[in-house]
Amino acid sequence: MSRWLSLYAVGAYAFLHLPLAVLAVFSFNSSRFTTWEGFSLTWYRAAFADTQLGEATINSFLIALAATVLATAAGTLCAYGLWKRGSKWITTSLYLSLVTPEIVIGIALLAFYQWMFRYLRIQLGMHTVILAHVMFSLAYVVTVVAARLRTFDASQEEAALDLGATEWQAFFHVTLPQLLPAVISAALLVFIVSFDDFVITSLVAGVDSETLPMVIYAMARRGFNPTVNAISTLIVVGLGVLIVAGERLREK
Amino acid sequence: MSRVRTWALAPAGGLLILLFLIPMAIVTSYSWMTRGPYGGVAAPLTWENYARLFDPLYFSILIRSLVYAGIATGICVLMGFPLALFISRSGGRKNFYLGLVIVPFWTSFLVRTYAWMFLLRDTGLINTALQALGVIGEPLPLLYNPFAVMVGLVYGYLPFMVLPIFSTLERLDRSLLEAAADLGARPLDALFRITVPLCKPGILAGSVLVYISCLGAYLTPDLLGGGKTIMIGNLVQNQFTTARDWPFGAALSLILMLAVMALLLPLVRRGNEGLL
Numbered sequence: 001m002s003r004w005l006s007l008y009a010v011g012a013y014a015f016l017h018l019p020l021a022v023l024a025v026f027s028f029n030s031s032r033f034t035t036w037e038g039f040s041l042t043w044y045r046a047a048f049a050d051t052q053l054g055e056a057t058i059n060s061f062l063i064a065l066a067a068t069v070l071a072t073a074a075g076t077l078c079a080y081g082l083w084k085r086g087s088k089w090i091t092t093s094l095y096l097s098l099v100t101p102e103i104v105i106g107i108a109l110l111a112f113y114q115w116m117f118r119y120l121r122i123q124l125g126m127h128t129v130i131l132a133h134v135m136f137s138l139a140y141v142v143t144v145v146a147a148r149l150r151t152f153d154a155s156q157e158e159a160a161l162d163l164g165a166t167e168w169q170a171f172f173h174v175t176l177p178q179l180l181p182a183v184i185s186a187a188l189l190v191f192i193v194s195f196d197d198f199v200i201t202s203l204v205a206g207v208d209s210e211t212l213p214m215v216i217y218a219m220a221r222r223g224f225n226p227t228v229n230a231i232s233t234l235i236v237v238g239l240g241v242l243i244v245a246g247e248r249l250r251e252k
Numbered sequence: 253m254s255r256v257r258t259w260a261l262a263p264a265g266g267l268l269i270l271l272f273l274i275p276m277a278i279v280t281s282y283s284w285m286t287r288g289p290y291g292g293v294a295a296p297l298t299w300e301n302y303a304r305l306f307d308p309l310y311f312s313i314l315i316r317s318l319v320y321a322g323i324a325t326g327i328c329v330l331m332g333f334p335l336a337l338f339i340s341r342s343g344g345r346k347n348f349y350l351g352l353v354i355v356p357f358w359t360s361f362l363v364r365t366y367a368w369m370f371l372l373r374d375t376g377l378i379n380t381a382l383q384a385l386g387v388i389g390e391p392l393p394l395l396y397n398p399f400a401v402m403v404g405l406v407y408g409y410l411p412f413m414v415l416p417i418f419s420t421l422e423r424l425d426r427s428l429l430e431a432a433a434d435l436g437a438r439p440l441d442a443l444f445r446i447t448v449p450l451c452k453p454g455i456l457a458g459s460v461l462v463y464i465s466c467l468g469a470y471l472t473p474d475l476l477g478g479g480k481t482i483m484i485g486n487l488v489q490n491q492f493t494t495a496r497d498w499p500f501g502a503a504l505s506l507i508l509m510l511a512v513m514a515l516l517l518p519l520v521r522r523g524n525e526g527l528l
Contacts, residue, residue, distance in 0.1 A: 002341065009338040009349075012331060015407065016356050019367035022377060026370070034370075034380045074263040081260030090261060093268045095520075099512055100276075101468025103485040104505045107492045108275035111502070115278055135271035138264055167256040189358075196360045199470050203492070213362050220366045220475065224373065232363040243358045247351065 020236055027229035043230035053215055053231060060212040063126060063201075064194040067133035071194075072187040074134070075141025076179065080171065082142070083149040098139040105136060106203035113204060124206035132204045133197065137190040144189065144250065148182035181249045188246035192239050276509075282502035293498055301503035310487065314507075317483040320398070320473075321466035324405035325413075328462045329455060331406065332413030336454075337447070339414070340421040350418065357411040365404055365475050372400055372476070396478035404472035409465045413458035420454030421447070460519050464512045484508050 030040035047053055082090065097105070109132050113124060152175065160170040176183075198213040205211065212235070219228045283301055288294040304310060339349045356364065371377050372394040379391040394400060424447065432442040448455075470485035477483075482490075484504060491501025 005334060005338045005341070008334050012335045012338075013352055015331075016353065016410065019371055019407070020356065020359070020364065023363075023367045023370055026377070034375060034377050035384075074267060077260040078264030081257045081264075084257040084260070087261060087265075090265055090268065093272055094264075096513075097268070097272050099464065099516055101464075101470070101485060101508055101512065103468060103470040103488050104279075104509055105272075105275075107488060107501060107505055108279045109271065110492060111278050111282060111498065112271070112275035131267075131271055135267055138267060142264070171256065171260075192358060196362070198362045203489075213360070216362060216366065217475075220362075220369060224370075224375065228366060229370065232360070232366060235363055236359050239359050240355060243355055244351075247354070251347075 023229050024233040024236070027226065027233045029226065032224075032226050043226040044234075046227045047230045047234070050227065052210075053212070053227075056210050056212045056215040059126065059209055060195050063129050063133060063209070063211060064191045066126075066130045067137060067194040068187050068190045070130070071134045071137035071141055071190045072183060075138050075186065075190075076145050076176075076183050078138065079142045079145035079149060080175070080179075082146065083152075094139040094142055097136060098143075102136075102197075102199040105132075106200040109135075109200065110203045124204060124209070126206075126209045128204045128206065129201055129209050129211070132200050133190075133194040136197075136200060137193055140189050140193065141186040144186040145179060145182050147250075148179055152178060185246045185249035188242050188249070192242055192246075196235075196239065279502045279505055282499050283506050285499045285502075287497050287499055301500045302507075304500055305503065305507060310504075313482060313487050314484060316481070317467055317485075320401060320405065320481075320483060321463050321469075324402055324409070324466045325459050325463045327402070327406050328410050328413040329459060332410055332458060333417055333448075333451070333455065335410075336414045336417035336421055337443075339418055340424075350415075353411050353414050361408065361471060364408065365471055368400065368404055368407065368476060369395060372403070395476065396481075398477070398481050400476040401473050401481050401483075404476040405466050405469060408469075408472060409462045412461040412465060413455075416457040416461070417451055417454040420451045424450055457519055460515050464515050467511060467515075468508060 026034065026036075027043055028039050028041070029036055030042060031037035078090065078094075081087070109128075113128050117123070156174055156178075157170045160174045161167065165173065196213060197211075198217055201211050202214050202217070205214065212231075216228055216231060219225050282293050284297045284299070285293040286296045286298055286300075305314065335353070339346060339353070342349050369376070373379070374391040374393070374395070376395070378394060379388075382388045383391065428446055428450075429442050432446055433439075437445070467483075468485055469483055470489060473481050473483045473486055474489075485508070488501050488504045488508065491497045491504065495501075
C-alpha cells in the first residue's frame with residue numbers, strides 16, 4: 001500500500017506545484033505562444049520596462065511596508081494584552097475578521113469609507129488601502145505572537161517587576177526580546193498577505209493607488225501576455241523566500 | 253497591572269471597532285434600505301432585499317455556490333486524506349513534505365489562479381500539447397466553465413484539508429493499528445476501519461474550512477469561470493460595482509456571512525478554533 005501512497009503523493013504534489021513551475025519555465029520562452037522556441041529574457045525586459053508595472057510595484061511595496069509596521073505593532077501589543085487577561089469581544093472580533101469572506105470585508109470597508117467621505121473631505125487612496133490591510137492582518141499577527149506567548153514563562157516578568165522594573169520596562173526589556181522571532185515571522189506574514197491582496201484592495205483603492213496585483217489582474221483579463229508570466233515568476237520567487245524565512249523563524 | 257493591558261489592547265481594539273465592527277454594522281443597516289436614485293441607499297426600510305434572494309435568477313446562483321463548494325470539498329477530502337496519510341508516514345522528512353503543501357498556499361493566490369488560465373486556455377499548454385501530439389484536432393474548451401472553477405477551488409484550498417487531517421493523524425494512537433495487525437487485519441481494513449473513523453474530527457475541520465472558503469470564493473470563479481458559473485462572491489461584488497444596488501449587495505453579504513458563521517459553529521463549540 002505504501003508504494004501506491006507514494007505514487008499518489010507524487011501526483012498530488014505535481015498538481016500543487018506543476019502549474020507554477022510551468023508558468024516559470026514559459027516565462028523564459030522566446031516565443032509569445034505556448035510552444036517552446038528557446039531561452040530568452042525578453043519578457044523580463046518587457047516587465048522591467050513597463051512603467052505602469054513599475055509604479056504599481058512601488059505602490060505595493062509602500063502599502064505593504066506601512067501595513068506591516070502598523071499591523072505588527074498593534075497585533076503584538078494586542079496579543080500581549082490578551083495574554084495578561086483575555087478579552088472576549090476582541091478575540092471574537094479577530095476570529096470573525098479572519099473567517100469573513102474577503103469580498104464581504106472589501107464591500108464593508110468600501111461602504112464605510114463612502115459613508116465617512118460624506119463628512120470628511122478625503123478620497124480613496126493609499127491610506128484607505130493601508131488601513132484595510134492593517135485590519136485584515138491583525139488576526140494573523142495576534143495568532144502568531146499568541147502562539148509564542150503560550151510557551152512564555154510569566155515568572156520572568158514577575159522577576160523583573162520584583163526587581164523594580166515598571167510594567168512597560170518589563171515588557172520591552174524582558175518579554176518583547178524573547179517574542180522577537182515570532183514578531184518578525186508575523187511581520188513577514190503581513191508583508192506577504194498585504195503585497196498579494198487583490199480582492200479587498202481593488203475595492204478600496206483610489207486612482208493613484210493601483211497595486212501590482214491589480215495590474216496583473218487587468219493584464220490577465222485582457223488576454224494572454226507573457227509579461228505576466230515573468231512578473232508572476234518574480235512574485236512567486238520573492239514571496240517564496242519570505243515564506244520560507246517566516247516558517248524557519250516560527251519553528252525556533 | 254490592568255493599565256498596561258488596557259493600553260496594549262487599545263490600538264487593535266480601536267482598529268477592530270473602526271474598520272471591522274462599524275463597517276459590518278453599516279452593511280447590516282444597508283441591507284434593510286432601498287436603492288437610492290444615484291445608486292446609493294435611501295430611507296424606506298424594507299425586507300425586500302432579502303425577499304429578492306428567492307428570485308429564481310439569484311436563487312440559482314446561491315444554490316450553485318452551495319453545490320460547487322460541496323463538490324470541491326468532497327474532492328478535497330478524497331485528495332487530501334491520502335496526501336496527509338503520506339506525510340504522516342514519511343518519517344524524518346515530514347516537515348519537508350508538509351512545507352511542500354504550505355508554501356504554495358501562501359504564494360500569491362492571484363498568480364496561482366493565473367497559472368491555471370495559462371494551462372487551460374484554448375491556446376494554453378494543455379491544448380497546445382494535445383494538438384501537437386495529434387490527440388485532438390480542435391482545442392478542448394477547458395477554461396471558462398464549471399470544470400475550470402472546480403480545478404481552481406480544489407487547487408486553492410486543498411491545504412486547508414491536508415493540515416487538519418495531518419494533525420489528527422499525528423495524534424493517532426499507533427498501538428491501535430498494531431493491535432489490528434496482530435489480530436489479522438489487512439492494511440486496507442485497518443485504514444478504513446480504524447484510521448479513517450479516528451480522523452473524523454480532522455476531516456470535519458478541514459471540510460468546514462474548505463467549504464466556507466469556497467462559498468466565499470470570488471477570484472476563482474471570476475477568472476476561471478464564465479458568465480454561467482458566477483458564485484455569491486461575484487454577485488456581491490457586482491451589486492457594489494456595476495449594478496450599483498448596494499442594499500441588495502449588503503443583504504447578500506450578510507447571508508454569506510451568516511452561512512459561514514453557522515458552519516463554523518460546530519468547530520468553535522468543539523474548542524477546535526485552530527488559528528486563534
